[in-house]
Amino acid sequence: MSTTQTSKIEIRKATSSKISGVDFENLSFGAVFTDHLFECDFKNGEWSNPVIKPYAPILMDPSSKVFHYGQAIFEGMKAYKDDNNDVWLFRPDENFKRFNNSAVRMAMPEVPEAIFMDGLNELLKIDQEWIQRGNGASMYIRPFMIATGAGVIANPSDEYKFMILLSPAKSYYSGEVKVIIAEHYSRAANGGIGAAKAAGNYAAQFYPTNLANKDGFQQIIWTDDATHTKLEEAGTMNVFFRINDTLLTAPTSERILDGITRKSLITMAEKEGLKVEVRPVIVSELVEAAKNGSLKEIFGAGTAAVISVIKGFSYQDVYYEMAPIENTYGALLKEKLTSLQNKLSEDTFGWTVKVQ
Amino acid sequence: MSTTQTSKIEIRKATSSKISGVDFENLSFGAVFTDHLFECDFKNGEWSNPVIKPYAPILMDPSSKVFHYGQAIFEGMKAYKDDNNDVWLFRPDENFKRFNNSAVRMAMPEVPEAIFMDGLNELLKIDQEWIQRGNGASMYIRPFMIATGAGVIANPSDEYKFMILLSPAKSYYSGEVKVIIAEHYSRAANGGIGAAKAAGNYAAQFYPTNLANKDGFQQIIWTDDATHTKLEEAGTMNVFFRINDTLLTAPTSERILDGITRKSLITMAEKEGLKVEVRPVIVSELVEAAKNGSLKEIFGAGTAAVISVIKGFSYQDVYYEMAPIENTYGALLKEKLTSLQNKLSEDTFGWTVKVQ
Numbered sequence: 147m148s149t150t151q152t153s154k155i156e157i158r159k160a161t162s163s164k165i166s167g168v169d170f171e172n173l174s175f176g177a178v179f180t181d182h183l184f185e186c187d188f189k190n191g192e193w194s195n196p197v198i199k200p201y202a203p204i205l206m207d208p209s210s211k212v213f214h215y216g217q218a219i220f221e222g223m224k225a226y227k228d229d230n231n232d233v234w235l236f237r238p239d240e241n242f243k244r245f246n247n248s249a250v251r252m253a254m255p256e257v258p259e260a261i262f263m264d265g266l267n268e269l270l271k272i273d274q275e276w277i278q279r280g281n282g283a284s285m286y287i288r289p290f291m292i293a294t295g296a297g298v299i300a301n302p303s304d305e306y307k308f309m310i311l312l313s314p315a316k317s318y319y320s321g322e323v324k325v326i327i328a329e330h331y332s333r334a335a336n337g338g339i340g341a342a343k344a345a346g347n348y349a350a351q352f353y354p355t356n357l358a359n360k361d362g363f364q365q366i367i368w369t370d371d372a373t374h375t376k377l378e379e380a381g382t383m384n385v386f387f388r389i390n391d392t393l394l395t396a397p398t399s400e401r402i403l404d405g406i407t408r409k410s411l412i413t414m415a416e417k418e419g420l421k422v423e424v425r426p427v428i429v430s431e432l433v434e435a436a437k438n439g440s441l442k443e444i445f446g447a448g449t450a451a452v453i454s455v456i457k458g459f460s461y462q463d464v465y466y467e468m469a470p471i472e473n474t475y476g477a478l479l480k481e482k483l484t485s486l487q488n489k490l491s492e493d494t495f496g497w498t499v500k501v502q
Numbered sequence: 503m504s505t506t507q508t509s510k511i512e513i514r515k516a517t518s519s520k521i522s523g524v525d526f527e528n529l530s531f532g533a534v535f536t537d538h539l540f541e542c543d544f545k546n547g548e549w550s551n552p553v554i555k556p557y558a559p560i561l562m563d564p565s566s567k568v569f570h571y572g573q574a575i576f577e578g579m580k581a582y583k584d585d586n587n588d589v590w591l592f593r594p595d596e597n598f599k600r601f602n603n604s605a606v607r608m609a610m611p612e613v614p615e616a617i618f619m620d621g622l623n624e625l626l627k628i629d630q631e632w633i634q635r636g637n638g639a640s641m642y643i644r645p646f647m648i649a650t651g652a653g654v655i656a657n658p659s660d661e662y663k664f665m666i667l668l669s670p671a672k673s674y675y676s677g678e679v680k681v682i683i684a685e686h687y688s689r690a691a692n693g694g695i696g697a698a699k700a701a702g703n704y705a706a707q708f709y710p711t712n713l714a715n716k717d718g719f720q721q722i723i724w725t726d727d728a729t730h731t732k733l734e735e736a737g738t739m740n741v742f743f744r745i746n747d748t749l750l751t752a753p754t755s756e757r758i759l760d761g762i763t764r765k766s767l768i769t770m771a772e773k774e775g776l777k778v779e780v781r782p783v784i785v786s787e788l789v790e791a792a793k794n795g796s797l798k799e800i801f802g803a804g805t806a807a808v809i810s811v812i813k814g815f816s817y818q819d820v821y822y823e824m825a826p827i828e829n830t831y832g833a834l835l836k837e838k839l840t841s842l843q844n845k846l847s848e849d850t851f852g853w854t855v856k857v858q
Contacts, residue, residue, distance in 0.1 A: 216701030345572030346702015
């Protein structure tokens with residue numbers, strides 16, 4: 147990792163650690179945070195005063211633009227500890243690039259690479275005791291940026307706060323996931339912000355997801371808003387479909403997040419000799435494949451769960467479930483990717499980066 | 503106004519007022535706030551502890567859901583002081599209803615009417631000295647709700663904060679507005695959150711609006727994202743078009759905000775005997791009308807400016823400007839509506855509500 151300007155990060159250590167009070171066997175995802183956070187403020191046109199300090203509430207003006215106009219973006223990443231107690235990041239350059247792509251789309255300032263990467267690196271070093279080894283344990287990393295400028299007029303803020311939080315995570319099992327295919331509600335517009343990891347994209351999904359939950363479905367597979375015929379993504383995951391022996395996933399677009407797990411799985415699947423087609427996947431094609439038995443698997447791909455197996459889907463009030471099979475592509479790819487991330491297998495792609 | 507439960511509002515007065523430091527002749531919209539704000543928190547499934555207290559920063563956990571998943575909604579309203587120093591609200595019931603419609607769509611709890619209305623009423627009474635009379639002066643009111651629950655997992659918060667801020671405003675002159683008609687970017691998806699006054703809807707518009715600004719246009723008229731053929735709204739304003747002597751505006755939908763100024767103008771125009779058609783307005787129809795001279799006026803309608811005259815529009819790199827005319831519908835309706843709001847004319851609609 148880049149260490150340019152590392153020396154500029156002010157370090158304010160916590161006087162005591164909360165770690166002894168944490169039950170690492172029973173972590174709820176995203177609920178527990180480490181002793182420190184990284185913070186850097188954008189004011190007067192520049193980023194300044196990067197600091198690592200004890201995790202604590204922040205003071206915000208009630209008229210802060212993030213509260214009123216929603217300028218807020220984030221990333222989700224993970225760090226892993228190997229058997230030598232070395233800590234590894236997975237493709238952090240991809241998160242960094244995507245973060246700044248999101249920033250541009252939301253009219254927010256880009257974060258310099260040195261601030262993003264050095265903040266990440268130094269914070270992980272300071273709180274490295276919080277990173278557990280093995281059994282799918284990891285450190286979930288949440289870089290985010292919010293508009294802190296005051297004023298209730300709808301224009302871009304001139305002040306921002308960039309922060310990194312760390313939340314220890316155990317192996318994430320999403321349970322048996324049944325999904326519903328969106329027929330009315332939508333996640334993103336053409337020419338909208340669907341490709342940005344913008345806060346507002348998530349809140350927009352809660353109400354339709356609550357409706358789906360009430361009907362017994364854990365997630366929604368979103369479709370294009372104009373015709374509801376193209377399968378897009380699941381809101382916190384990209385989606386893969388296996389029809390016969392071909393793995394299908396939608397191309398990224400301005401409506402679909404360019405998932406890092408998604409692109410890693412495509413590369414990995416191709417290396418394993420699997421046939422992958424990145425092309426629009428049509429709802430009618432999926433229904434037909436489910437009916438004739440050629441639909442073998444559906445899974446979601448994202449940072450939190452890596453791969454979430456989807457058991458079945460509902461469309462137009464009909465529920466389709468795939469017959470269980472052995473040796474799924476999902477299980478193969480999850481094993482390959484998590485082994486690589488955890489440094490249990492050789493990283494022939496150069497995706498893992500050591501924190502040092 | 504309802505005064506149920508008023509007695510439950512805790513009042514913590516500021517020890518001194520900032521009012522003497524405010525230049526009321528040179529107010530920047532949304533930048534100055536009064537001495538107090540109203541706050542009420544939602545915890546454990548209920549709203550409790552409503553309080554009016556000095557305007558001051560609030561403490562927020564860095565993992566608050568509003569920062570990460572964008573659960574945030576607001577309203578914009580105005581209060582006016584008449585020549586008897588009585589203070590009047592304009593259709594507050596409409597803002598209250600829309601606020602809770604937005605809350606439902608964003609999976610946030612509805613705010614009880616007594617809390618919304620009594621908070622508004624009591625806050626306006628306490629800071630009534632800040633409300634100026636005449637010359638288009640008003641008090642801009644910003645009720646809003648944010649998700650304060652902690653945790654970086656994408657699901658609805660279980661804690662929320664509802665606040666009301668007051669910002670004194672002078673007559674809002676938006677200048678000569680030239681607009682561009684959206685051909686690529688979009689504000690809202692079918693089945694999305696365009697009809698909600700959700701924070702995320704605004705940040706999404708900043709980048710395309712910046713691009714428009716660079717080309718010399720102050721605002722964008724958004725079109726439907728699927729075909730970019732239907733004229734929808736301007737992001738902070740609904741839009742009216744006068745072709746010959748007919749006033750046209752798009753019907754509200756799940757993509758378009760149900761503007762209170764918009765619906766008041768429609769009612770008022772009809773009462774004035776103007777012909778109003780609420781129907782989809784097609785871009786080609788507008789271009790044709792501009793070319794043949796039947797397009798007489800375009801104006802935006804919203805709380806901040808009431809009516810913003812739009813001088814011309816650009817579409818497919820061609821700029822169209824209307825010939826200046828006397829006795830515009832825009833000027834007539836603005837005069838009628840602001841007179842009513844300021845209690846200078848009789849309110850035959852029952853839209854004004856006294857703060858008492």
